[in-house]
Amino acid sequence: MHQITRHQVAAACNAAVVREILEPLVGQIDHVVSVDRGYTHNERVVAFLQGGGSVFAKKAVDPMTAEWLRQEFEI
Numbered sequence: 001m002h003q004i005t006r007h008q009v010a011a012a013c014n015a016a017v018v019r020e021i022l023e024p025l026v027g028q029i030d031h032v033v034s035v036d037r038g039y040t041h042n043e044r045v046v047a048f049l050q051g052g053g054s055v056f057a058k059k060a061v062d063p064m065t066a067e068w069l070r071q072e073f074e075i
Helices: 006-026 063-074
Strands: 029-034 043-049 054-059
Touching (some): 006 043
């Protein structure tokens, strides 16, 4: 029997949110893959587009990582 982890459940729930936020910007999304690595504890995904290509997105999880993302955007 395959056991589903808490992270997999959260990733599945977040896929709908990712679609809602990104599709108006990038077009129809085929599928979303959670990225489980990085230097901070931001949420990260790669969204694969129906027409080909992909986009990488990060989301802050607290005020500190929100500030880090704002600083990263400025660079």
